[in-house]
Amino acid sequence: MSEQPARITREDVEARFRAIQGEVGTELESARPRLVTIGAATLVVIVAAAFLAGRRRGRRRSAVIEVRRI
DSSP: OOOOOOOOOHHHHHHHHHHHHHHHHHHHHHHHHHHHHHHHHHHHHHHHHHHHHHHHHHHHHOOOOOOOOO
8 A cells, every 4th residue: 555654763863964954054154254244233333322322421410610710
């Protein structure tokens, strides 16, 4: 009637896992420069936002003192 499927051996599973792992490794290597660029740009934006927020807060809290000599 119908054929029995072949048994899956440990070697079959390991071979398939290595093939999948190899594909993921090559995709990761090709995407790495783009990920580094995006991470660096995000870091620059966060640092700039923190700098500007602190600068604004400093202006708001500091008093203007005028010193005159007599």
